[in-house]
Amino acid sequence: MFDNLLPPLNEHNLPYxxxxxxxVVHFVIAMVLFAFFCDVVGYFTGNKKLYEVSWWNMCVATVSIFIAILFGQIEAGLAIAYDAVAPILNIHTIIGWSLSGIIAAITGWRYVIRSKTPDSLPSAxxxxxxLLVCLVFYQVILGDNLVWVYGLHTTEVVQAAKDGLL
Incomplete structure (x- = not known):
């Protein structure tokens, strides 16, 4: 009934x-990694201006991860998740949603630190x-596997699935 309202899917099995x-997710990755880098350098060099850079990077990461998840959910739903890829896609999805909460919580904690003691950063x-950086790296490995090993949204895998080869 509503099929004619949806745009047609292309050779990547996407409407765009x-x-x-x-x-979008590369913004999140870059912001989290750069925030950590600025915090570590600021902590050991005493350059407190880097704490401000880190704070704003975490703010951008917090907003960007929700946009990344939105498109991730759309694209995961449109992906042809054959049997071999389904477990990796499920883990990637669960960690992605978890990271949204973790990044938001860490940014909230950072806001409290920034409000109370802007010139210092607890080692905790x-x-x-x-730990966040490690989790982000693991998520990157999963995402890379989805594309480079399992070929989600690549024209060859989409065509193979449509031909019944997967």
Missing amino acids: PDTIHPI YLGISL
């Missing part, structure tokens, strides 16, 4: 030219930020 999720915050 190419995947958007990887573009750096420790939690390091």
Whole structure:
């Protein structure tokens, strides 16, 4: 009934030219990693201006991750998730949603730190930020596998699925 209201899917099995999720998620990755870098350098050099840079990077990451998840959910729903890829896609989705809460919570904690003691950073915050960076790296590995190993939204895999080869 509503099929004619939806745009047709292209050779990537998407209603738009190419995947958007990887573009947006790279902002999140860059912002989290750069925030951690600025915090570590600021902590060991005493350059407190880097704490402000880190704060704004975490703010951008917090907003961007929700946009990344929105497009990630759309693109995951349109992906042809054959049996071999389904477990990796499910883990990637669960960690992605978890990261949205974790990044928002760490940014909230950072706001409190910034409000009370803008010129210092607790070492516990750096420790939690390091765990966040590790989780982000693991998520990147999963996302890379979805594209480069399992070929989600690549024309060859989409065509193979349509031909019944997967």
